[in-house]
Amino acid sequence: MSNCDFQPYAVVVAVAGVAIAAAMASAPIADASASQVRVETVARGLEHPWGLTFLPDGAMLVTERPGRVRLVAADGSMSDPIAGAPQTRAFGQGGLLDVALHPDFASNGLVYFTFAELDGGSAGTAVARARLVRTEGAPPRFEGLQTIFRMNRKSSGNRHFGSRLAFAPDGTLFVTIGDRGEMERAQVATDHAGSVLRIADDGAVPPDNPFADGAAAEPEIWSFGHRNPQGAAIHPDTGALWTVEHGPRGGDELNIPRRGANHGWPVISYGVHYSGRTVGEGTEKEGMEQPIHYWDPSVSPSGLMFYTGDVFPDWRGDLFTGGLSGQVLVRLELDGERVTGEERLLGDLGMRIRDVRQGPDGHIYLLTDSGDGRILKLSPPD
Template identity: 60%
Template sequence: MSARLALAGVLLALLPLAEAGLKPTVDHRHTVETVATGLEHPWSLAFLPDGRMLVTERPGRLRLIDRQGKAGPPVAGVPAVYASGQGGLLDVALDPAFAQNRLLYLSYAEAGENGLAGTAVARARLAENGAQASLQQLKVIFRQQPKTPGGNHFGSRLAFAPDGRLFVTLGERQQRDHAQKLDMTLGKVIRIEPDGAIPADNPFRSKAGALPQIWSYGHRNPQAAAINPASGKLWTVEHGARGGDEVNIPLAGKNYGWPIITYGRDYTGFKIGEGTAKAGMEQPIYYWDPSIAPSGMAFYTGDRYPGWHGSLLVGALKDQMLVRLSLDGERIVAEERLLTDLKQRIRDVRQGPDGWVYLLTDEDDGKVLRVRGR
């Protein structure tokens, strides 16, 4: 392949699909079923081995939902949260050995002194006594440094790698320049052991002046993260400003550019940073302009929907839809916009143990929805 053709392929991969001339895949019809209601701004969903669900509500509640969609009382022992703006109780993830140890992980906005806040991660054991569930032996295993003012850009997705290490995505708390600083964890992806210890092979563990938890940096507000089952690599989707939502595959020690390079503009309409590319900074594998406000993602590995196996599913808040991205290895080759008539902010996307796709809607009366193919 000539250098010119190779460069053309790179540029095609970076263009929004409409600009690249790619057509959406066939639009399948779907039936959307309501599984559970009455949830206040649900943020994350995790399936237990027996098919029940754990759902976080941003004001600070964790609920068990049975297989019939009935939500139990709030789980006791949840840590106090900073429930302001985008902050509150955020992601929930099960330990890879949950069936044996009953451990789960929560990310949340934690209050500090003088009105400051930052993302934190806690680990606890889920205990059940009849209808009442509780968290036991809770331990905070990570706190974002430093805590800052404001209620936005906490990031906060959790993803366990195949080696058992835990990735945590962290927003820059609207402190843009801090995303480039290695002595703080704003605008970073971090990688820790399940107990919060630092892996020996983390990229900045031996770098003077850098925090050893950092895996990658230069991120804005990644509210979606998942491990690609085909490669075992972490993928993230993060909010841009006015445009510039990005799909990234964060690699160890790499700089993803925010706020120096971006495909978005400030909400005022003014330029951010220096442009869209710079030596030493990574490009997204895909971006949206205008922004769809992505939150929540899942790689689909089932066979319930024709042609979906291996797709990446992404929820959209502002554009109120489910996006399906078709992949060719680490390239995104087509986009399909689904459920646009639902008119619901999609906060989280999960594949259920039954092979159907489940969604959370970010509303005062939030819902768990199941998407059935036809």
């Protein structure tokens, strides 16, 4: 089945300013009208694609939220759904979510997934792994599927599953989990909801986790007090985990989850409830972490990537995240742990950006979130 449909054109984006509170370092939002980027549709016809990862040969694995995984070649040709993937279905905001390769994928073939695991009328975020098998003349398949982590409290809600995966330089795996739409759970450290987890590649608890003994909190928890983290990336120089998460109405956050730290939700937030009511106690409280950056109004960030390639040399070291409600690609300029500038791209496409990844060719690839979702490739203008 071929889905090769290249549609190149230049994109010119005008950006409106957004107020940043004095509590945060000012980061001006650029008018991108002078910027141009070439956009190509590599593949289309994906149903709400959620996660993308590149194989060593340049092909892509893409998850679709209803529960499918497809292999997409560089030319856009797309496989039928790969057998052996985790069993799930679209469940509100849940379903099949992120995908990542084991650091030693070239030798062990292991692929990791996050997904909404269903149990009757309840659901919870889970992590599974399986071995990808590609044999000449046969369709790809997954073998040996194993669920290596399940959150400890399933619930009937269909919101805020998270969930992204990021392998750290030491081989441990970070997993983000949302508060499941029950915000008070994010402050309960004996509940996995609303937390960033750190586990070994087989699901075991690393002995140097902040709560490894399980006495004060669930041993997998790295940090808590998160609302709905939908982007995670490892800083290429420091090795630290960075995340983005959805706020309520306003207050989307960029965070560096600190070991054992409380990141505040829902006690503190730069957003308000959808009704307009104040969230919690305000924007700061002793003992609770501040975000590195926040957005008000919301862009609903999803996916996160540090750009390290050569195709866009002026963007090397910048941080990118997709915007769902914002329907933009956000580029952040950094100075250490401080955001010094912001540019918004692709606003004229009118597409929800679910994931952003750097390809092995140095180009930037995006997933658009719709019933006719696309893989887009960004290049410099001709």
